[in-house]
Amino acid sequence: MAFLELEKVSFTYPGAAAPAIRELSFSVEEGELIVLTGATGSGKSTLLRLLKRELAPRGERRGVIRLGGADMESLPPREAAFSVGYVLQRPEEQIVTDKVWHELCFGLENMGLPREEIARRVAETASYFGIESWYELPVCQLSGGQKQLLNLAAVMAMQPRLLLLDEPTAQLDPIAAADLIATIHRLNRDMGLTVLVIEHRLEELLPLCHRALVLREGQLLGCDSPARAAALMASDPRLAESLPSAARMHHLLGLTGECPLSVSQGRQLVQRWMETVPLHAAGAETGAAVSPTGGKGALPPALELKQVYFRYERTAQDVLRGVSLRAAQGEILCLLGGNGSGKSTLLGAAAGLRRVQHGQVRIFGQKLSQYKGQSLYRECVALLPQDVETLFLCDTVREELARTGADLSCLPFDLTLLPDRHPYDLSGGEKQLLALAMVLAQKPRLLLMDEPTKGLDACAKKQYAQALKALRVQGTAIVIVTHDAVFAADCADRCLLLFRGQVAAEDAPGVFFGTNLFYTTPISRMTRGLLPGCVTVEEAAARLGKASSAARKEGGV
Amino acid sequence: MQGFTERNPISVAVYFLAAAGVAMFSMDPVLLAVSLCGAVGLFLLLDGLGSLRSHLWMLGLFLLSAVINPLTYHNGRTVLLVVNHNPITLEACLYGLAAAGMIVATLYWFRSFSRIMTGDRLLYLLGGLSPGLALVISMALRYVPLYGRQWRRVEETQRTLGLYREENAVDTLRGKARVFSAMTTWALENGVITADSMAARGYGTGRRTHFTLFRFRADDILLLVLSLVLAGVSLWGAAGRTVQYYPVFCLSPLTGRALAGYLAYGALVLLPLILQTKEAIAWHFWSWKK
Structure with missing residues (x-):
């Protein structure tokens, strides 16, 4: 008997014409780690919420969900609440109390456990998740990654039998995301915990999971082993983009057979491929890693920072310690770096929100102080903030667009936003797009963006990069703070690594990611030493493909 | 482990209530002097000699409160001098000094109290009264910032x-x-x-x-009981001695009962010092033996 069983489950939201979930049947064995994936609006979150009784959306539901053989509806409230753990997408909002220790024991207090039992479980959980050193801190001092780890730990302290996670890494930087995924994997492996997780970031998770469940328009497209699910997803262009780099390269090369998923498998593929073709044929292509810079030296600068120092308080440490950089008109500049390296502060300084203590910030050759009143923000500089919700003031998308004079049709997206929706009710990706439209309505010549790809799926990211490239052609300078190496490799002209408030490295993406060992793309890791300077999937596939066709030609002669 | 500051918050709170309370309900100059010395001493023990400026403010406050009484209140037999046809009397001066001592001592007791009682400790105290309220406050403490x-x-x-x-x-106002209004929506959404x-x-x-986070251990109970007993004895002793400021300053003769009260209050005031020092000495012994 299966641990979790769905039998012809359908769900329709009130007032909706079509059901969000249609006749879904599948079963999960105990101890499985299952990834739930599908395009935006495919019903992933609805399905996951249906599995958690307290969070089940209101609407018309049919079919039966069984947990451990018993109908979920018939479970007593306490058992239902505590046997299924649920972690939401945004780390901040699901925290209830002010201190880490209190948050850990919140669920245990709700269970009505005796004091000694709570003390024991809190102690165990805190040490397992490595929370001991920040156990007594207030939650507002934690980083996003720590907050999400705390949320997971607080749920795990209640010892649920089934763990559900709704895009737990969407709001995290890649390093924190990888940590969280490793923790989830460890829970599954060490404790035999059954886990269902919705994830866009399949790069790390797909190689680890037992099965992947692919949804399309509320229907089950397939529920199969990762490699076979990857083959299935490759047939759908929207889903194919979100596959791990190795799998995408595999499909772009037109290969059949077992699909590689992890970086090491991808590397083996590249090695095998190159063994079959003469080395000089592939080696001849090393010059391909030239980035498409539009002659950045020649163009006048849009943003210049010279020896900028900034600190928030007199006694605090400098956040920016002598940063100098230059972004030319018609150039996309990507700033990468860890948490606390000063990336967002730098954007704030460029946007005139933080007055720097030393050094100069010049925008189009003029000092910030020469822009009087609001003239800086009129057809000059625009800032896309990290938290795009801070942009929204109105109750509907329509009002928001009218207020800023934004036009959605200027963006190359096939997405139509419902005009009468509240901006907060949009999905993470839709929010980002609305925000982009609003910011672009200012007709900026210098666009500053803070983590624009947070919450976007791979397909939307691709389109987003297209939109930025179109802006670049018009001569807009774009400075992007991002953690997303794949995105930066795709659209940047130059990449900068910021470390402790200073620029530690600066190069074209091909050289930058080709040299970096950690801050780099999966493809760069797969092709290191084999195809120098190769950082994107398309590039790798093109160069390998060319090499093989060249070899074939030679063989033919 | 620290001898006093890390005791159970309930014991610590009761201690402060006892130490400050006795001095607040008595105008006995001896008790007030002991209370003032003890309060300042405890704060110095906790805080070190760092915040000199705040001590100067306190000194200013003490002088001001001591001076205001004789300048505004002219009762009393012993006239020291006459200012603007108003007599400044010895009795009013003494009363002013006593009142100033009480005010400043109480302030110092509270300063020490707020230093020891961090958020978690206060919430623990509150949770003792109402667990529901403690949860609400904990949520608010996260939410407001x-x-x-x-x-x-x-x-x-x-x-x-x-x-x-x-x-x-x-x-600006419209903005x-x-x-x-947007923040209200955000708050609801977040909620x-x-x-x-x-x-x-x-x-x-x-x-x-x-x-x-806190439990009751034997030491905590000891502190609690000691505080209550010593405060009881002090009050009983203080009640055995009458103090009169007007029209003539008069203190009834020292009896055994009053002396017992003074000694008990002295012990109460020195309790934190004794407990902290005991731990410090214990530490030294431990490090010698190593």
Whole structure:
């Protein structure tokens, strides 16, 4: 008997014409780690919420969900609440109390456990998740990654039998995301915990999971082993983009057979491929890693920072310690770096929100102080903030667009936003797009963006990069703070690594990611030493493909 | 382990209530002097000699309160001097000194109290009265600063978006009003997610336990009982000696009972010092033996 069983489950939201979930049947064995994936609006979150009784959306539901053989509806409230753990997408909002220790024991207090039992479980959980050193801190001092780890730990302290996670890494930087995924994997492996997780970031998770469940328009497209699910997803262009780099390269090369998923498998593929073709044929292509810079030296600068120092308080440490950089008109500049390296502060300084203590910030050759009143923000500089919700003031998308004079049709997206929706009710990706439209309505010549790809799926990211490239052609300078190496490799002209408030490295993406060992793309890791300077999937596939066709030609002669 | 500051917050709170309370209900100059010395001493023990400026402020406050009484109140037999046809009397001066001592001593007791009672400890005290209220306050303590931070972020973003178009008061006010309304929506939206998170973790499914970081150990009970007993003896002793400031300052003769009261209060005031020193000595012994 299966641990979790769905039998012809359908769900329709009130007032909706079509059901969000249609006749879904599948079963999960105990101890499985299952990834739930599908395009935006495919019903992933609805399905996951249906599995958690307290969070089940209101609407018309049919079919039966069984947990451990018993109908979920018939479970007593306490058992239902505590046997299924649920972690939401945004780390901040699901925290209830002010201190880490209190948050850990919140669920245990709700269970009505005796004091000694709570003390024991809190102690165990805190040490397992490595929370001991920040156990007594207030939650507002934690980083996003720590907050999400705390949320997971607080749920795990209640010892649920089934763990559900709704895009737990969407709001995290890649390093924190990888940590969280490793923790989830460890829970599954060490404790035999059954886990269902919705994830866009399949790069790390797909190689680890037992099965992947692919949804399309509320229907089950397939529920199969990762490699076979990857083959299935490759047939759908929207889903194919979100596959791990190795799998995408595999499909772009037109290969059949077992699909590689992890970086090491991808590397083996590249090695095998190159063994079959003469080395000089592939080696001849090393010059391909030239980035498409539009002659950045020649163009006048849009943003210049010279020896900028900034600190928030007199006694605090400098956040920016002598940063100098230059972004030319018609150039996309990507700033990468860890948490606390000063990336967002730098954007704030460029946007005139933080007055720097030393050094100069010049925008189009003029000092910030020469822009009087609001003239800086009129057809000059625009800032896309990290938290795009801070942009929204109105109750509907329509009002928001009218207020800023934004036009959605200027963006190359096939997405139509419902005009009468509240901006907060949009999905993470839709929010980002609305925000982009609003910011672009200012007709900026210098666009500053803070983590624009947070919450976007791979397909939307691709389109987003297209939109930025179109802006670049018009001569807009774009400075992007991002953690997303794949995105930066795709659209940047130059990449900068910021470390402790200073620029530690600066190069074209091909050289930058080709040299970096950690801050780099999966493809760069797969092709290191084999195809120098190769950082994107398309590039790798093109160069390998060319090499093989060249070899074939030679063989033919 | 620290001897006094890390005792159970209930014991510590009772101690402060006893130490400050005795001095607040008596105008006995001896008790007040002991209380003042003890309060300042304890604060110095906790804080070191760092915040000199705050001590100067306190000294100023002491002098001011001591001076105000004789300048405004002219009762008393012994006239020291006459200012603007108003007599300044010895009795009023003494009363002023005693009152100033009481005020400053109480302030110092509270300063020490607030140094020891961090958020978690206060919440523990509150949770003893009402666990539900403690949870609400804990949520508010997280939420209020969060709201403030979000407010500042929204203001900054809107500024770059050109919300405050011109630098005039009407526009600024209108902008602030819009930000406020957006923040209300944000707060509600946030609240819904928090409520989801609470429901998902079984809030409201039955009786809750109230978990705390602190427990009662033998030392805590000892401190609690000692505080109450010593305070009781001090009050009993103080009641055995009458103090009169007007029209003539008069203190009834020292009896055994009053002496016992003084000694008990002295012991009470020195209790934290004794407990902290005991731990310090214990530490030295431990490190010698190593």
